[in-house]
Amino acid sequence: MKKRTLCAFALAALAPLLAACAPYDYSDRVSEIRSDLFLAETQDFSLTLSCVSREYPYADDGIPCPMSDVVEICIVPARETGTVEVYCDDGWGGEASFSAVFGDYRFSQGVDAFPQSSVSLRVVLDGESTEIAATSVKNEATLTPQDALDRLVKAEKETLGRMEQDGVLCAEFCIRLLRRDKNYYYAAVTDGKERTALLLDAETGEILARRTDTL
Numbered sequence: 001m002k003k004r005t006l007c008a009f010a011l012a013a014l015a016p017l018l019a020a021c022a023p024y025d026y027s028d029r030v031s032e033i034r035s036d037l038f039l040a041e042t043q044d045f046s047l048t049l050s051c052v053s054r055e056y057p058y059a060d061d062g063i064p065c066p067m068s069d070v071v072e073i074c075i076v077p078a079r080e081t082g083t084v085e086v087y088c089d090d091g092w093g094g095e096a097s098f099s100a101v102f103g104d105y106r107f108s109q110g111v112d113a114f115p116q117s118s119v120s121l122r123v124v125l126d127g128e129s130t131e132i133a134a135t136s137v138k139n140e141a142t143l144t145p146q147d148a149l150d151r152l153v154k155a156e157k158e159t160l161g162r163m164e165q166d167g168v169l170c171a172e173f174c175i176r177l178l179r180r181d182k183n184y185y186y187a188a189v190t191d192g193k194e195r196t197a198l199l200l201d202a203e204t205g206e207i208l209a210r211r212t213d214t215l
Contacts, residue, residue, distance in 0.1 A: 026153055029169060031055040031064040033145045034176035038119055038134035045123060047086075048074045049134050051114040055172075060215060062163070062192035064172040068110060075105040077125060085124040090115075093122070137179045141203040145175045148185040151205045152198055156189060159212075163191040177202065184208070190215065 031054070038049040050072040055065040075084050075096055084105040087093030096105035118135045152173065153160065163171040171191040178184040183202035188195055192215060199209040 026149060026169065026173060027146065029064050029172055030149065030175065031067070031172040032058070032174040032176070033067075035145050036114060037137045037177055037179050038115065039137060039179070040121070040132045040134040042130060042132065043078060044125060044128075044130065045075055045077045047076075047121070047123065047132070047134060049115075049119060049121075050074075060172075060190050060192065060195065062171045062190055069112070069114065070108050070110050071114070073107045073109075073121075074102075075107075075123065076103075077105070081105075082126050083124075087122045087124075089120040137177070137183055139183075142177075142183055143185065143200075143202055143205055145177070145185075147205060148175050148187045148200055148202075149173060151200060151207070152187040152189060155198065155207060156196055159189065159194075159196045163189070163194075 033053045034050055035053065036051040038051075040047045051069070052072055053067045053069050055067050057065070073086050073096065075086065077084065084096040084098075085094065086096055086107050088109075090111075092109045092111070094107065094109075096107040098104075099106050116136075118133050120131070120133050123130050123132060152175075160169060160171070163169055171189050174186070174188045174190075176186040178186055185200040185202050186197060187200055188197035190196075194212065194214055196210070196212045198207050200206065201208060
């Protein structure tokens with residue numbers, strides 16, 4: 001009994017030291033996560049659905065705020081189109097807005113849960129309806145947003161140190177899944193004055209590019 005008591009006191013004494021050695025969880029400093037992308041294409045249009053958790057109001061000020069979940073849909077018609085609508089089997093949808101800057105149509109919707117693997121949609125171009133299934137770009141080897149955050153933290157210890165005040169990180173993180181020829185992650189940290197961003201291979205976590213900008 002005495003031996004057990006001594007062990008208990010020893011573990012209690014070591015607890016603060018063990019906690020100090022454990023890696024810090026920066027997930028509460030994240031202000032935006034694009035966790036998944038769903039793609040679909042027909043001869044009439046291409047479609048991208050993004051699953052995004054983002055702070056509101058959104059600002060690169062280094063101060064994370066509570067986030068909400070939205071799906072953002074981008075539709076690129078193959079020909080000139082007057083109106084574009086998009087509807088989901090989950091019961092939401094509506095008319096997409098034309099973006100003069102990018103030349104595409106965009107629609108966003110707050111959701112309680114993101115789709116998994118695939119999502120059924122109905123796209124209406126000038127009254128002509130098409131049923132499609134958009135499929136996730138992720139596979140079994142795709143890293144999670146948390147994995148991407150961990151790699152950023154590990155690679156940018158000096159950067160995070162500059163963004164600390166009295167031992168507290170005064171910055172926010174942005175993690176976005178990207179799709180080009182393959183999957184990538186954009187992982188960035190900013191304190192409102194400086195932003196450092198990494199481009200990561202979304203399967204290996206390898207850092208492919210690094211950039212620092214003054215805001």
